[in-house]
Amino acid sequence: MIVKTHAIVLRQVPTANTSRVVTWLTPDHGRIATMIKGALRPKSLFLGQLDLFYTCELLYYLRPDRELYIARECYPMKPRPALRHDWKATAIASYVCDLATRIAPPHAPHAFLYHWLDDALDALDAQSGASGEICWLELKLLGHLGLTPRLQECAGCHRPLLAETNGVVSFSKSRGGLLCRPCAQADANPAQPVPPDVLAILRNWQNAASIQSVRRTRCAPRQLAVMEHVLGDFLRYHLDLPLASRDIVLRILKR
Numbered sequence: 001m002i003v004k005t006h007a008i009v010l011r012q013v014p015t016a017n018t019s020r021v022v023t024w025l026t027p028d029h030g031r032i033a034t035m036i037k038g039a040l041r042p043k044s045l046f047l048g049q050l051d052l053f054y055t056c057e058l059l060y061y062l063r064p065d066r067e068l069y070i071a072r073e074c075y076p077m078k079p080r081p082a083l084r085h086d087w088k089a090t091a092i093a094s095y096v097c098d099l100a101t102r103i104a105p106p107h108a109p110h111a112f113l114y115h116w117l118d119d120a121l122d123a124l125d126a127q128s129g130a131s132g133e134i135c136w137l138e139l140k141l142l143g144h145l146g147l148t149p150r151l152q153e154c155a156g157c158h159r160p161l162l163a164e165t166n167g168v169v170s171f172s173k174s175r176g177g178l179l180c181r182p183c184a185q186a187d188a189n190p191a192q193p194v195p196p197d198v199l200a201i202l203r204n205w206q207n208a209a210s211i212q213s214v215r216r217t218r219c220a221p222r223q224l225a226v227m228e229h230v231l232g233d234f235l236r237y238h239l240d241l242p243l244a245s246r247d248i249v250l251r252i253l254k255r
């Protein structure tokens with residue numbers, strides 16, 4: 001059976017001779033891998049049609065008994081040229097593709113994840129990336145996965161948390177969000193202090209529909225560092241992922 005789908009290039013690995021194995025994220029079939037035979041030959045139909053971060057129209061032969069499918073045709077829909085030369089945007093694009101690769105189930109629909117990644121790559125192609133954007137993209141992803149961090153009320157006693165009257169609150173990855181001072185003191189697990197100014201930014205970004213809100217926010221390095229720490233811990237804990245690529249991209253962006 002031939003399947004026609006939109007697909008984002010997550011990874012490509014050369015194999016013997018001129019072929020390569022390409023890992024894709026699709027809306028209806030999740031993460032799939034295709035063999036492209038002779039991809040690097042001068043007369044290959046695939047030459048110039050795909051590269052990392054492209055969204056393509058892909059036709060492949062579906063074989064239910066196989067893990068690796070054979071690609072038949074591929075046309076680039078969004079080549080995203082800025083991701084070939086803007087190193088900050090490329091670094092973030094590499095991280096979000098790695099995150100999607102680890103989260104996406106093989107051969108199972110995951111339309112939310114596909115659209116999250118497609119929108120993220122569009123935004124990075126349109127304008128150079130900054131580390132705050134990583135936090136916003138992670139907040140959006142967590143929302144799609146049903147893991148929205150609780151930032152409005154205490155995750156212990158459920159009382160509303162007003163940053164201006166509560167001062168520094170604490171963030172507990174295991175409780176799924178903020179804790180008021182009494183709940184944090186009673187909790188056996190360590191929690192990360194979150195100053196009121198950082199909490200205000202996190203709440204703003206959690207509700208922001210567009211990445212433009214992040215690009216308009218001026219963050220001090222101290223504020224970014226708290227958000228990166230809190231969200232990194234939360235992702236690792238709830239998704240059970242090592243996320244070495246996250247540490248790498250954050251280091252690159254700080255250079």
Ligand SMILES: [Zn+2]
Nearest residue numbers: 154157180183
């Ligand atoms: Zn509480």
